[in-house]
Amino acid sequence: MFRRLQAHHPRREARIAATAFGVFAPVALGVAFAVSPIFGVYSEVLFRSAFAGALVGIVVIMAILSFVPIMFLLWMMRREEEVRVRFR
DSSP states (O other): OHHHHHHHSOHHHHHHHHHHHHHHHHHHHHHHHHHHHHHHHHHHHHHSOHHHHHHHHHHHHHHHHHHHHHHHHHHHHHHHHHHHHHTO
């Protein structure tokens, strides 16, 4: 993952995003398995299948809980760069 990100972003940003994913992915997976039955009940209405509802619940929660912390860290890092450049 780091090498793919490094192709499109500076080394520092790629390292922070890869580390954040490595830290938050297991946490997100644990939370997704715990909370997916709640979300799965609502998606079960759409798919008419308990398995599909639970699977959709896990995927959606995992995606949200993986994406949000990484985007927040990248946003903070870019703000830090702006401040550092401004006050040099």
